[in-house]
Amino acid sequence: MSAESLKEAFFERDSFEVAEALIGCRLCRKSSDQVISKYTISEIEVYDGFEDRASHAFKGKTKRNSVMFGPAGRLYVYLCYGKHWMLNITTQRYGYPAAILIRALSECEGPGRLTKRLSIDGGFNDLVANKNNSIWFENRASQTVQLKKMPRVGVAYSGPVWSQKPFRYCLDS
Template sequence: MAKKKYIIYTEDFFAQSSFFVAEHILGAYLVRRNGDHVIERMITEVEIYDGLDDRASHASRGITLRNKIMFGDPGYWYVYLIYGMYSMLNIVTREAGYPAALLIRGVEGASGPGKLTQLYNITRDFNGIRADLKCGLWIEEKGIKRTRYAIERGPRIGIDYAGEMWAQKPYRLCLRKRV
C-alpha cells in the first residue's frame, strides 16, 4: 500500500494571491515540532491583510522596522507582540515587494490568535523565519475531505480604526463543518 504523501507548503505556494492561499490553508495543519514534542492541528480561521491600500494592515503606512517582513519573501513567519502580552502569528504571502500576510487566528480547539500562539509556544523568535521543517513550525496539507466543510466569510476583528470601508471587507475566513 502506497504511503500517503503530505505537502509542506513553501514559497511558491505562498507567493500566490492572498485569497487563494487563505482558502487553501483552511483545512491544512499548523505543525510545531520542538524536540520530541509535536503539536499539529487543523487551521480553522484566518484573516487577510493585503497590500499598501489596506488601512487595517500594518503595511498601510509604508515599510517600517516591524512590518518589513510583510514586504519580504513569501512563506516566512511574521510574528509581533500586541497589547504587551500576545504574539500574533502571520504567514507572508505574495511576491517580495508586495506587503501581504495572513493572520492565523484559530486552529481546532484553540480560538483566538493569542491563545493559539500560547498553545504552540510561538514567540517573536519566529519573526522573519522561513516556515519549514528546520525551524520547527510549518503548514502541511494532509488532504482532508474539503467537501465536508464550508468556508464562512466575515469582517476582520478589532480593526474598526481602519475606517468603515476596510473594516467591513469580508477578509476573515472560517472553516465550518457542513451539517
C-alpha cells in the same frame, strides 16, 4: 500517502487564493522535546497590499512590518497589546506587503492563545516555515472544505469600508 509540506510557492500568489487553500490545512510544531503536534487551521484573516487600511503596511514599511514586504512563506510575528504574540504567514512576492493572520485552530481559539499554546514568540519573526525551524504547514487531506467569510476582528480603526470587508475566513464545521 503522507501530507505534503507547504513550500514557498504555495504562499507566493494572490493572498485570497492562499487563504482559500490554507483554511483547513494543518499547522505543525515540533517542541523542544521533539514531540510533533499538528493542528487544523480554522480561522484566518488576510492583510493584503498597500491600500488595506487595516494592515500594518498601510502607512509604509517600518521596522516592525518589514517582514510583510519580504518573500512569501515567512512567519510575521509581532507583539499586540503589550502581551500577545500574533502569528502570520507572509504571502505574495518580495516588495508586495501581505500576510495572513492565524486566528484560531480547531483545538485552540484566539490568535494570542494559540501562540502561547505553541510557544511562539518574537524570536520566530522572519523565519521560513519549514521542518528545520520546527514549524511548518501541511496540506489538508480533503480537496474541499466549507468556509464562511466575515469581517475582520479588532480593526474598527480602519474605517467602515475596510473594517467590513469579508477578509476573515472561518472553517464551517
